[in-house]
Amino acid sequence: MPHDASVRNHAAVLFILLVLLAAGCGTPDKAGSPPPATSSADWFSEQAQATGLNFVHVNGMSGERFIAEIIGPGVALVDYDNDGDLDVYAVQGQPLRRSPEQRAESQDRLFRNDLEVRPDGSRSLRFTDVTAQARLVPRSYGMGVAAGDFNNDGWTDLYLSRFGADALLKNNGDGTFTDVFAKAGLVDPGWTVAVSFLDFDRDGWLDLFVSSYVQYSTMSDITCVAPSGARDYCSPQSYPPARGKLFRNKRDGTFHDVTVTSGIAREHGPALGTLAFDANGDGWIDVYVANDGADNQLWMNRRNGTFENTAVVAGVAVNGQGTAEGSMGVDAGDFDNDGDEDLVIANLTGEGSTLYANDGTGSFEDVAAATGLRIQTVAYTGFGTAWFDADNDGWLDILTVNGAVRTIPALATAGDQFPLHQRKQLLRNTGNSRFEDATVAGGAAFAVSEVGRGAAFGDIDNDGDVDVVVANNNGRMRLLMNNQTAGNHWLGVRAVGASGRDMLGAMVGVVLSDGSVRWRRVRADGSYGSANDPRVVFGLGASGQPARIQVRWPSGRKDEWPLTMVNRWVVVREGGGVR
Numbered sequence: 200m201p202h203d204a205s206v207r208n209h210a211a212v213l214f215i216l217l218v219l220l221a222a223g224c225g226t227p228d229k230a231g232s233p234p235p236a237t238s239s240a241d242w243f244s245e246q247a248q249a250t251g252l253n254f255v256h257v258n259g260m261s262g263e264r265f266i267a268e269i270i271g272p273g274v275a276l277v278d279y280d281n282d283g284d285l286d287v288y289a290v291q292g293q294p295l296r297r298s299p300e301q302r303a304e305s306q307d308r309l310f311r312n313d314l315e316v317r318p319d320g321s322r323s324l325r326f327t328d329v330t331a332q333a334r335l336v337p338r339s340y341g342m343g344v345a346a347g348d349f350n351n352d353g354w355t356d357l358y359l360s361r362f363g364a365d366a367l368l369k370n371n372g373d374g375t376f377t378d379v380f381a382k383a384g385l386v387d388p389g390w391t392v393a394v395s396f397l398d399f400d401r402d403g404w405l406d407l408f409v410s411s412y413v414q415y416s417t418m419s420d421i422t423c424v425a426p427s428g429a430r431d432y433c434s435p436q437s438y439p440p441a442r443g444k445l446f447r448n449k450r451d452g453t454f455h456d457v458t459v460t461s462g463i464a465r466e467h468g469p470a471l472g473t474l475a476f477d478a479n480g481d482g483w484i485d486v487y488v489a490n491d492g493a494d495n496q497l498w499m500n501r502r503n504g505t506f507e508n509t510a511v512v513a514g515v516a517v518n519g520q521g522t523a524e525g526s527m528g529v530d531a532g533d534f535d536n537d538g539d540e541d542l543v544i545a546n547l548t549g550e551g552s553t554l555y556a557n558d559g560t561g562s563f564e565d566v567a568a569a570t571g572l573r574i575q576t577v578a579y580t581g582f583g584t585a586w587f588d589a590d591n592d593g594w595l596d597i598l599t600v601n602g603a604v605r606t607i608p609a610l611a612t613a614g615d616q617f618p619l620h621q622r623k624q625l626l627r628n629t630g631n632s633r634f635e636d637a638t639v640a641g642g643a644a645f646a647v648s649e650v651g652r653g654a655a656f657g658d659i660d661n662d663g664d665v666d667v668v669v670a671n672n673n674g675r676m677r678l679l680m681n682n683q684t685a686g687n688h689w690l691g692v693r694a695v696g697a698s699g700r701d702m703l704g705a706m707v708g709v710v711l712s713d714g715s716v717r718w719r720r721v722r723a724d725g726s727y728g729s730a731n732d733p734r735v736v737f738g739l740g741a742s743g744q745p746a747r748i749q750v751r752w753p754s755g756r757k758d759e760w761p762l763t764m765v766n767r768w769v770v771v772r773e774g775g776g777v778r
Contacts, residue, residue, distance in 0.1 A: 241642025273343030273728025339363025343728025347396025411441035479561030519565030532586030545581025583654025591738030600651025657732020
C-alpha cells in the first residue's frame with residue numbers, strides 16, 4: 200500500500216481536502232443498499248443485483264489494521280464455458296485471525312452468464328452462481344485473478360493470486376476446475392496480486408509472470424499511525440519488497456522457473472500491477488511492472504529468453520517530475536491513435552494518474568499534466584483502470600475505480616466506520632490530446648462512494664460496447680452496463696489460434712476507408728488484480744467504415760482480410776479466415 204502524500208507534505212493535505220470538499224466524496228454505499236436510480240441519459244447503469252450478480256466482498260477487517268485487508272480484491276471476466284458470453288469470477292477475502300475451519304465460510308464465487316439474445320436483437324442478462332458445480336473449494340485470502348489457456352486445449356484457465364497459497368485452476372472443459380498448481384511445477388512467490396499470462400518466447404504457449412508485493416504476515420505486522428495519532432494502515436515501505444517469478448511453459452502441462460536465467464531476478468519492488476505488451480514494436484512481448492512507492496520497471500524482451508529493465512532510460516520508472524509514485528492499476532492502449540501503445544497508471548491521492556506517451560520505439564514521455572489527466576485525478580487514489588472506448592467514437596477513454604489506503608480525515612471526523620471510500624471517475628478522450636471529466640455523464644452509479652479496487656472490462660451482453668465489473672473492498676460488487684450502443688458504429692473481433700485459444704498479445708487493426716489504421720491489443724491482464732475480456736471492440740464513430748482487418752500475431756505472422764459489414768462480432772483465426 201502506498202505511502203500517503205499527506206504524511207510527507209501537510210500542504211498537500213490541505214489542497215487535497217479542499218478538492219475533495221469541492222468535488223464531494225459522494226454517499227458511502229452499504230452492502231445491502233439498493234442500486235442507485237438510473238436516468239435514461241446516463242452512459243452507464245448499475246445492474247449487479249438486478250441480474251443476479253450478488254456478491255459482497257469481506258475483507259476480514261479486525262481493527263488491527265492488517266494491510267492485507269485493504270489491498271484486494273480483483274475480478275475476472277472470462278468465458279469459462281465457451282458459450283460466447285462473459286462469466287464473472289469474484290475474489291473473496293476472509294477474517295485473518297480465524298482458524299482455517301472458521302474461514303471456510305468465505306470463498307471465491309463463479310457466476311455463469313445466461314445471456315439471452317432475442318430475434319429482435321433485445322437482450323436479457325442473468326447470472327447464475329455455479330460455484331458448487333464448478334467444484335471451487337474454499338481457499339486462502341484472495342487478492343486477484345488472471346486468465347489464460349496455459350495448456351492450449353481451448354478452455355480458459357485461471358491463476359489465483361493470494362495472501363497465502365496461490366492456485367492454478369485448470370479448466371476441465373465440463374464446467375469444473377482442478378487446482379494443478381503443484382503438479383504444474385509452480386513455486387509460490389509469496390503475497391501476490393497482479394499476474395500476467397504471456398508468450399514471451401513466441402513458441403505458441405502461454406508463460407506466467409507472477410509479481411509479488413511485500414514480505415508480510417499478520418505475525419510481522421507493525422503499528423502505524425495517521426497524522427492525527429490514531430492507528431492507521433502502514434505503507435509498503437514498512438516491509439521488505441517480495442521477489443516475483445517468471446515461469447516458462449514447458450508445453451507438457453508444467454512450467455519451469457526462469458526468474459534467474461531470464462534476468463528478472465536482478466531487480467524487484469513492491470508490485471501491485473503488471474502488464475504484458477510490446478513496448479517498442481519489435482514483435483516481442485515486454486513486461487511493465489507498477490511498484491507501490493518505488494521505481495517502476497520495464498522489462499524489455501531481448502528475444503533470447505532474457506530481459507533487461509530499461510525503465511529509467513525509457514522514461515517510465517518515475518513520473519515527469521522524477522518522483523516514484525504509489526502505482527497500482529496499469530494499462531496500455533493507443534490513446535492518440537498513432538499506432539503504438541501508451542501507458543496509464545493509477546496512483547495515490549496527491550499524485551494523480553500518470554500517462555506515458557510512447558514514441559513508437561519504446562521511449563516514453565509523461566504527458567499527464569499536458570493532457571489534463573493529472574489535475575483531474577489528483578484528489579483520488581486509483582486502483583482498477585483501463586483504456587476503453589466508452590462512447591465508441593474511436594478514441595480510448597479512461598475509467599478508474601478509487602478508494603484510499605490511509606484514513607481520509609474528513610470521513611473519520613464524521614464518524615465513518617470505513618473512511619477510505621471515494622467515487623469512480625470517467626475521463627473522456629476529446630481526440631486532441633486532452634481529457635475531460637465525464638463522471639457526471641457516466642450516471643448515478645458514479646456518484647456512489649466506495650472503496651474501489653479491481654475492475655474488469657468487456658462486452659458482457661455482446662452488444663458492441665464495453666461494460667465494467669467493479670470489485671469493491673468490503674463492499675458489494677457493481678456491474679456497470681454501457682448504454683452507448685446506439686450512437687456510433689462498432690466492430691468486435693476475437694482473435695484465436697488453431698486450438699481456439701485467445702491469442703494474448705496479438706495486435707488487431709482495422710483499416711478505415713481513409714487508409715488510417717486503429718490498433719488494439721488482445722489482452723486479459725492490466726487494470727488491477729483483474730482479468731479482462733480478451734476480445735477487442737473498435738469504436739468507429741458515426742460514419743466509420745473499416746475496409747480490412749489486419750492481425751499481427753505473437754508468432755510474427757501477419758494476416759489480413761477484407762471486411763464490408765460493421766456492428767457485429769467476428770472471429771479471426773491465425774492462418775485461417777473470418778467468421
